[in-house]
Amino acid sequence: MLLSTLWCAILGFSVVPETFAAPLTSDTPSNSAITDLERRWFSIKPGGQVQREWRSKVLLYCFHDAASQTKLSGLFDSGWQMWVNAGVSPDYATKSLISPCRQDALVVSATTGCEIFTSLGWSPVAWANTMRFDPSNECGFGNPVTNMAHEIGHSLGLIHEHQRSDASGIIKFDYDDCKNLKDYRRFKNMKNGKKPLYHMRSLCSNLNLASQAGFSARDMIPYTGLNAVPYVAGNRFDTRSIMLYSSRCGASPGGKDVLKFRDGSIIPPPTEVSRVDAERIRLLYPRPTPTP
Numbered sequence: 460m461l462l463s464t465l466w467c468a469i470l471g472f473s474v475v476p477e478t479f480a481a482p483l484t485s486d487t488p489s490n491s492a493i494t495d496l497e498r499r500w501f502s503i504k505p506g507g508q509v510q511r512e513w514r515s516k517v518l519l520y521c522f523h524d525a526a527s528q529t530k531l532s533g534l535f536d537s538g539w540q541m542w543v544n545a546g547v548s549p550d551y552a553t554k555s556l557i558s559p560c561r562q563d564a565l566v567v568s569a570t571t572g573c574e575i576f577t578s579l580g581w582s583p584v585a586w587a588n589t590m591r592f593d594p595s596n597e598c599g600f601g602n603p604v605t606n607m608a609h610e611i612g613h614s615l616g617l618i619h620e621h622q623r624s625d626a627s628g629i630i631k632f633d634y635d636d637c638k639n640l641k642d643y644r645r646f647k648n649m650k651n652g653k654k655p656l657y658h659m660r661s662l663c664s665n666l667n668l669a670s671q672a673g674f675s676a677r678d679m680i681p682y683t684g685l686n687a688v689p690y691v692a693g694n695r696f697d698t699r700s701i702m703l704y705s706s707r708c709g710a711s712p713g714g715k716d717v718l719k720f721r722d723g724s725i726i727p728p729p730t731e732v733s734r735v736d737a738e739r740i741r742l743l744y745p746r747p748t749p750t751p
C-alpha cells in the first residue's frame with residue numbers, strides 16, 4: 460500500500476471489507492442544536508469495526524526508532540498544536556507519547572522522497588496504525604507543520620475533503636489534471652509485454668483501479684458508491700479544511716498543478732486547521748455527558 464511517490468496519502472479504503480458496508484447516510488445528528496457549520500466534513504463513522512476513533516480519546520503514538528523521534532517529535536507537537544488552536548481541547552481528544560512502541564499505538568517513522576502516509580482512524584489490528592512522514596519542505600503543502608496537522612487529521616479519522624462524493628461540484632480533477640500527477644508517466648510507461656499495462660483514462664477516473672495499482676490518483680478521485688459507504692460526510696464542502704489538498708499536492712516538481720477549484724482557480728495551501736475540521740473531531744470524540 461505504500462508508495463514512494465505519494466505526497467499526501469492516506470491508507471486507502473481497501474482495508475475496509477465490503478461486509479462492513481452499511482447504507483450511506485448523512486449522519487445527521489439528532490441534536491437539533493447542531494449547526495450547519497458542524498456538518499461539513501468527511502470522516503470515518505464512529506464505532507466502526509475496522510477503522511474507528513481512538514479509544515479513551517487518546518491518540519497513542521510512539522516513534523519507530525531514535526532517528527525518527529529526533530526528526531519528527533517537535534513536528535508532531537506543532538501539528539497537534541494546530542488542532543488545539545482550532546479548538547480541540549483535551550476534553551475531546553488528546554495525544555500521549557509512549558516508549559517503547561506498543562502494537563495498538565500509532566508507530567511514527569521518518570521517511571525520505573516525500574513518502575507521507577497515515578492510516579485512517581484507529582484500527583484494533585496489531586501494528587496496523589502507522590504514520591510515515593518526510594519532514595522536507597518540498598513535500599505536500601510545502602510546510603511540514605501543516606503536513607503533519609493533515610496527517611494527524613487522518614489518524615483522528617478524517618478523510619480528504621476533495622474525495623467527498625459531492626466534491627466534483629466544487630473541485631476539478633479531470634484527465635488533463637491527472638496527467639500532471641508526479642507518477643503519471645511512470646504508470647503510463649508500464650508495459651505488459653509490448654502493450655501498455657494500464658488504460659490511463661480509466662486509472663485516472665476509477666478509484667478502485669487507481670487504488671489497486673497504487674497510482675496516486677487514488678488520493679484525488681472522489682469516493683462513490685460502495686467506496687463511500689463506510690464513511691460519512693457532512694452537508695457542505697469545507698474549502699478551508701486542512702484535509703483539502705492544495706493545487707500542488709501530487710504534482711511533479713516544477714510541473715503543472717493538479718487539483719483546482721471548479722472555476723479553474725488555484726487551491727492554496729492551508730495555514731490553519733479550520734473550525735469545521737475541529738468541530739468534526741469534537742463530534743467524533745464527544746465530551747462525556749455529565750451524570751446527574
Ligand SMILES: [Zn+2]
Pocket residue numbers: 467468469609613619
Ligand atoms: Zn492526506
